[in-house]
Amino acid sequence: MVEVRRVLVLGGTAEARELAARLGGEPAVHVISSLAGRVRDPRLPDGEVRIGGFGGADGLAAWLRAERIDEVVDATHPFAAAMTANAVRACALAGLPLLVLRRPGWEPEPHWHLVDSLDEAAAALPGLGERIFLSTGRQGVHRFAHLDLRFLVRAVDPPEPPLPPRTELLLARGPFAFDDEVALLREHRIDVLVTKDSGGPMTRPKLDAARLLGVAVVLVRRPPEPPVPVVETVAAAVARLRHAG
Incomplete structure (x- = not known):
């Protein structure tokens, strides 16, 4: 047996x-x-x-x-x-x-701003742009609630409040294609992408779209x-x- x-x-x-x-x-x-x-x-x-x-x-x-x-x-x-x-x-x-x-994880690129936490990411934003694409998941969005910037927040489920005062919520589940990510960044006139170093190919297209369009990237390092x-x-x-x- x-x-x-x-x-x-x-x-x-x-x-x-x-x-x-x-x-x-x-x-x-x-x-x-x-x-x-x-x-x-x-x-x-x-x-x-x-x-x-x-x-x-x-x-x-x-x-x-x-x-x-x-x-x-x-x-x-x-x-x-x-x-x-x-x-x-x-x-x-x-x-x-x-x-x-x-x-x-992803190999860092020269134009990326590397930080160690969502709090550090929030602190970096005021000097980088006005329209932020926050792609860090539903948890931790409250870390950005004190910022009077425009946020596009993408998550599978709605994040819990508090949220930034000027927030547009996009509920969607990946993976997302490169062309769609380019269109999304253009449509919302995104200045800065904030994301985590999740690694892998499934969530990479948003970073490639940011590079193409000259969008700044704030990347949270892994623990x-x-x-x-x-x-x-x-x-x-x-x-x-x-x-x-």
Whole structure:
């Protein structure tokens, strides 16, 4: 009888969905994907799915033990720092291996303004332009609420107030094509693009459109990676999990 390994994938990204699909085809692996539940209508991965929080690192550790999980893969968004920190501590408490799957970040370009937080991004804006395309997701928009600039905010779900006084909200889910991003920046006469270093090709077109149109870019750097093994591709994650098994 083949022993089945139980793998928890902390997901919410395209890489997490691809990993769940790849591992789902492995006869000796049972995958459970976990989503935080912050998006109203998330794209669900293949296989078993759990939605909602665990109650911090201690709650996650207890869940890992109760569900007899053998390995954990953190394939969350590069800016999900709190979830990653909880995963590191929970796996240490439960005595389980943790692998981080993180797509590589973008190579900075000379005209980009690199900052370490949304607060720093907000502080940089008054000297850069008047019409801001804020593409940082629904969380953290309140960091810009004190600025009397024109904001176009794009998110999957509406952000919670407070919002900047002059805000236009665009609810949309990517990926977005290059030509569409160019048209959007032109239509709204955008001066500055504010975004996070999410990395990968899916959200890259807005940066390429900004370069074409001479739009300034304020890019929020990623938080540091945790002191655990990190891979950049789904193929590398699958290979590492196979080797571990």
